[in-house]
Amino acid sequence: MALTLLPLPDAEVLLDPEFLSPAESRSLLTELTETIPWRQEPIKLFGKEVMQPRLTSWHGDPAARYQYSRLALTPQAWTPALLRLREQAQAAAGCNFNSVLLNLYRYGQDSMGWHADDEPELGLAPVIASISLGATRNFRLKPRDPRHTNHSAVTLALTNGSLLLMQGTTQQHWLHAIPKTAVSVAPRLNLTFRRVLTSY
Numbered sequence: 684m685a686l687t688l689l690p691l692p693d694a695e696v697l698l699d700p701e702f703l704s705p706a707e708s709r710s711l712l713t714e715l716t717e718t719i720p721w722r723q724e725p726i727k728l729f730g731k732e733v734m735q736p737r738l739t740s741w742h743g744d745p746a747a748r749y750q751y752s753r754l755a756l757t758p759q760a761w762t763p764a765l766l767r768l769r770e771q772a773q774a775a776a777g778c779n780f781n782s783v784l785l786n787l788y789r790y791g792q793d794s795m796g797w798h799a800d801d802e803p804e805l806g807l808a809p810v811i812a813s814i815s816l817g818a819t820r821n822f823r824l825k826p827r828d829p830r831h832t833n834h835s836a837v838t839l840a841l842t843n844g845s846l847l848l849m850q851g852t853t854q855q856h857w858l859h860a861i862p863k864t865a866v867s868v869a870p871r872l873n874l875t876f877r878r879v880l881t882s883y
């Protein structure tokens with residue numbers, strides 16, 4: 684399969700539902716679930732510290748540091764599996780990545796709230812390559828300012844082995860989220876490859 688551009692205004696979102704084979708995806712899900720040093724990180728929500736409803740891990744080149752971040756400042760080292768996936772993501776996206784954020788959604792109540800990946804370290808128009816493994820979860824996109832982009836929210840089912848690219852002005856004009864679901868679902872693992880600017 685190939686990447687298909689979604690018809691969203693002021694965004695460049697591309698999806699390849701069959702980026703990795705089912706066998707490759709299955710073995711990666713097992714390997715990463717077992718070998719990544721997963722952590723549940725605290726976040727500040729309305730001034731109160733709560734735990735994130737998912738497990739995370741941040742990996743990359745030592746120089747790919749966030750100045751201030753919801754996560755650890757210095758990334759963990761690349762593993763062989765992450766380096767292999769980075770090669771594949773770079774070939775598909777046509778650019779280089781120096782870090783990857785991993786999210787493990789253990790069950791339907793694990794989620795990610797509305798946000799844009801618009802930290803200054805990522806630059807104005809970041810390319811983000813998102814690979815999903817395991818259970819299918821809904822990925823929601825909605826315009827940041829409905830007066831500017833008159834479009835309703837869209838839902839993409841991110842399936843096992845899919846690749847989603849977000850680039851161009853997507854982070855400037857759109858928000859995205861993984862909502863909770865009351866349906867019983869198996870774990871889902873997501874990797875977002877990013878390029879953190881080391882001087883900006």
Ligand SMILES: O=C(O)CCC(=O)C(=O)O
Pocket residue numbers: 784786795800813822841859861873875
């Ligand atoms: O799990 C996903 O598909 C989304 C992850 C995400 O938006 C992020 O890590 O910033």
Ligand SMILES: [Fe+2]
Pocket residue numbers: 798799800859
């Ligand atoms: Fe995101």
